[in-house]
Each structure stands twice: as structure tokens, then as C-alpha cells.
Amino acid sequence: MCVRFKLPNVTEMNDWIAIGALALVGVLIPLSMMAVSALLRPSVPETSKRATYESGEVPTGGTRVRFNIQYYMVALLFLVFDIETVLLFPWAVVYLDAIESDAVSLLDILGPMVLFVAILLAGLAWAWRNGAVQWAQTPRQVDTERNRP
Amino acid sequence: MNAATTTPLQSDVLLPERLGDLTGLNEFGLAGELLSTLIGAVIVGSLILAMTAVAGPWAKRKITASFTDRISINQIGPAGIGIIIADAVRMLSKENIIPENADRPAYDLAPIVIVGSALLGFAVIPMGSGIQLADPEVGLAFAFAVAGIASIGLVMAGYSSGNKYSLLGGLRAVAQNVAYEIPLVVTGMSVVLFAGSLQMSTIVEAQAEPLVDLGVVAIPQWYALVNPFAFVLFLIANFAEVGRNPFDMPEAPAELVAGYQTEYSSVYFVLVYLGEFLHIFLGGAIISTIFLGGPAGPGPAALGIVWFTLKIWGVFFLTQWLRSAVPRVRIDQLIEIGWKGLLVLSFANLGLTAAIVGVIA
Numbered sequence: 181m182c183v184r185f186k187l188p189n190v191t192e193m194n195d196w197i198a199i200g201a202l203a204l205v206g207v208l209i210p211l212s213m214m215a216v217s218a219l220l221r222p223s224v225p226e227t228s229k230r231a232t233y234e235s236g237e238v239p240t241g242g243t244r245v246r247f248n249i250q251y252y253m254v255a256l257l258f259l260v261f262d263i264e265t266v267l268l269f270p271w272a273v274v275y276l277d278a279i280e281s282d283a284v285s286l287l288d289i290l291g292p293m294v295l296f297v298a299i300l301l302a303g304l305a306w307a308w309r310n311g312a313v314q315w316a317q318t319p320r321q322v323d324t325e326r327n328r329p
Numbered sequence: 330m331n332a333a334t335t336t337p338l339q340s341d342v343l344l345p346e347r348l349g350d351l352t353g354l355n356e357f358g359l360a361g362e363l364l365s366t367l368i369g370a371v372i373v374g375s376l377i378l379a380m381t382a383v384a385g386p387w388a389k390r391k392i393t394a395s396f397t398d399r400i401s402i403n404q405i406g407p408a409g410i411g412i413i414i415a416d417a418v419r420m421l422s423k424e425n426i427i428p429e430n431a432d433r434p435a436y437d438l439a440p441i442v443i444v445g446s447a448l449l450g451f452a453v454i455p456m457g458s459g460i461q462l463a464d465p466e467v468g469l470a471f472a473f474a475v476a477g478i479a480s481i482g483l484v485m486a487g488y489s490s491g492n493k494y495s496l497l498g499g500l501r502a503v504a505q506n507v508a509y510e511i512p513l514v515v516t517g518m519s520v521v522l523f524a525g526s527l528q529m530s531t532i533v534e535a536q537a538e539p540l541v542d543l544g545v546v547a548i549p550q551w552y553a554l555v556n557p558f559a560f561v562l563f564l565i566a567n568f569a570e571v572g573r574n575p576f577d578m579p580e581a582p583a584e585l586v587a588g589y590q591t592e593y594s595s596v597y598f599v600l601v602y603l604g605e606f607l608h609i610f611l612g613g614a615i616i617s618t619i620f621l622g623g624p625a626g627p628g629p630a631a632l633g634i635v636w637f638t639l640k641i642w643g644v645f646f647l648t649q650w651l652r653s654a655v656p657r658v659r660i661d662q663l664i665e666i667g668w669k670g671l672l673v674l675s676f677a678n679l680g681l682t683a684a685i686v687g688v689i690a
Binding site: 194195196197198199201202203204205206207209210211213214216217218220221222223224227229230231232233234235243244245247250251254255257258261262265268269272273274275276277279280286289290293294297301304308313314315 | 366441
């Protein structure tokens, strides 16, 4: 498996120009819909209309409520695994070529990645055991449920 | 299937260049090329938008109605298809009510981000009949990356609305997306192991080779047939990614009103709603491309777009079927299915696939 570094040629550049063009279209479509809507729709401002929707009740308290700490835990876990998938991409691309070229043995190309994934999965097992991916119950809650008659 | 496997599925010429040749714009140098690229982008954008317009106001209602033994819309046009225009006019001409606690720039930008990110993903999808805007070497990674941008839009929508339901809906959407992103990408990686490339056209071509030749018909080597386990994992992860049943926690009408879209009205609501359908179709397009042979099918290669459309509508139909047939999971179940179930299974699938590919090769 030889490693080549090459400058992007014209056709490759065209790819990204085309993607840029679709990005432009992807922004222009919502903007034009907003423009059409601005021409069509009425505007009858009234303070009670703009009240925060809470199922018809008078809104109470702030809207920045406290939320479950687990959202933070799974986001942390995600970061670890997400960076790992970035590493997996180039590995998966060269995998077949590397084996067919007979330059490296199967163990040489599969082994390190299996080891790497295994380390991460050990991390997941630890997080799992400590309840990082368990959403609802703390150990105390589980205990009180068990003691319930 | 012979015809499809003998004729090339797609020419090497991408849509912008072909348009340039057809219209003669290529003779005008760089400006002409840019213009033909832009026309190509408009064509792809309109095609996807048209499909979404049929799916959102019409097909979704009709499908749900059939599952629940109702007649549904039937007043305007044949089978009520005119509801698409009626709904578009109705929704766009509603008053746009901005809630008093909204964070203005973010509140207005979120719908654009949600729609734009989904549309952008279609740039690399080979839709058959020569309709492919771009074919970069990192195609699949690009599609995953762009689909992931939607999470930002959802958090923006949820946080900036200044509403408790919206905030929780936005947070749930992100927790769900991050939990299922990893199984999705890792399962997609097992396809890359077979194809040896991230380029969408290469992945499609690799699936054109016959898996079993029965003489009369050759069953193509679609990766859904080669590795059905990965296909099922990918489907499940994809439904969670696009927030469909049984994983529609972020909206959960019974708990959160409408989640992150609670405070949106008028054109903003249309855009957020449209964005969801665009994401279902983008998910369907990725599934069709990497598991179902992309535009491959019997008949001449020119029919590619028809087969491709059928395949992504098949995925869409499946989402609507599940919507009618499967109960919603709870948020704690959702996280546990993702992190304890699918993640582990997807790594098992990747390891097994790598070992099998390694031994066979």
C-alpha cells in the first residue's frame, strides 16, 4: 500500500464547487420561502399571543430549567467514540487494499484496530458499570424500590 | 437484472458537466461552468423538495389513514393530491408569531440550518440517470458529517425558543443523535470494508457485481444481501438518527407538546417540518446507496432515477409503517438501547466483517 500525496486536480475541485453550489441553494430555498411568506402573511401584534406556550396555562418560572446530568455524561462518551470513528474511516478504506497487496498480514492490520476498539469498549464497560449510560435511576432509588413491599 | 449489471450504472460525467455540454455553457469558460453547476444544484434541490412536498402533506396522511382504516384527505384533486398546494399556501400565509422569550438570531437561523444541512447531503448521492452533483473521494464521510449538522439546528431551535418543552425536546434530540451516530457510522464502515472506498460511485459500482448467478437472473451483490445484519443495524440507527418511531422522543407529542418545534409557527414551522422529511429522505438515500445498490435495477441504466426513487420511498414507507405499528420507547430505554445494545452490536459487526473480509481476500 503506497501512500500518495497529490494536489487536488480540476475535477476534484469541481466536486467541492458543486457542493458549495448546493449549499447556496440549500440556504436560498428557506430564505425565499420566508420572503414569500412575509408577503402573504398578516401581522396583528398582540402581547398575549407572544406568551410562552405552556399548554394554555400562564407560564411560570424561567425557561432555562435544570435538566438531567445524564445529557452531559452521554455527550462526554460520544466525544470519545466520535474521535474513534474518525480514526476508523481511513483504516476501513485501506483495509481491503492492504490485505490484497500481501504487504501486511491479516494480524498486522486487524490486530491493532481490535486492540484499540477493545480499550474503548473497556471504557464503555466501566461507564456502563458506573451508571453513566443508565438514564433514570440512581443506586439509592433502585434500593428503595427493592425494599418496597 | 442482467441488463443492469452489464451496462454501467452511471457515466463518469457528473451532472454539472453534462448540463454544461447540453446547454453549451461550457464554452464560456469558468463563468459558464459555475452557472451550469448552479443549475445542477437547483435541479437536485428542486427534485428533493418536490419529493418532500409529496411526502409531507399528502403521502404521510394517506399512509397513516390506510393503517388506521380511515379515508383521509380526498377533496382537492384526484385522491386529494391538491392538498399539497392548499397546505403550502395555508401555512405560508399564517401569521408568524415570535414568542416573547425567543433568542432572535438563533431562533430565526435554526430552520435554515435544519433544511440546509439535509439538502446539502444530497450533493454526493448518485441518484441514477446521471444525476449526481459531486463525487468526492470522501463521499460517505461527507454525507454522515452533513447529516450531523442537523443536531446543531435542533439545539438552536430548542434553546432559543425560550420554552421548557422546546428546551427538553432539543436536548433529547441531541442525546439521541449522539447515542445513535456512533452505531450508524460504525455500521456504515463495515460497508466501506467491502468496497474499499468512501466514494459513493465506487460503492455503488462494487455492488453491481453478481453475488449469485442463477443463469436467467443474477442476484447483485447488494450489501443488504451480503451483510443483512449490518443492514438491520443501520436501519434501526437511522430511524433513531432522523427521530422517527419508535424513536420519536424529541417530539413525543404526549409529553413535550411538539418538542423543539413547539414555538414555531407559519413559515418557520414549515421549514422545521420540511427539514425532518428531508432528513428521512437523506437517510433513505444513504441506505439505498450503500446497502441497496443505489440506482441499480432491471432495465436500462436510464431508469436509474426511477429505481432510486422507489428505494428511498420504500424506506420512507417503512418509517410511516413503524409510526403506525410500533409504540414509542421511553427516553431511558432509548439511551440504553443505543449505548448498551446497538453500539456493542455495531462493533461486533465491524469486527466480524473485517475478519471475514480478511480471511476471504
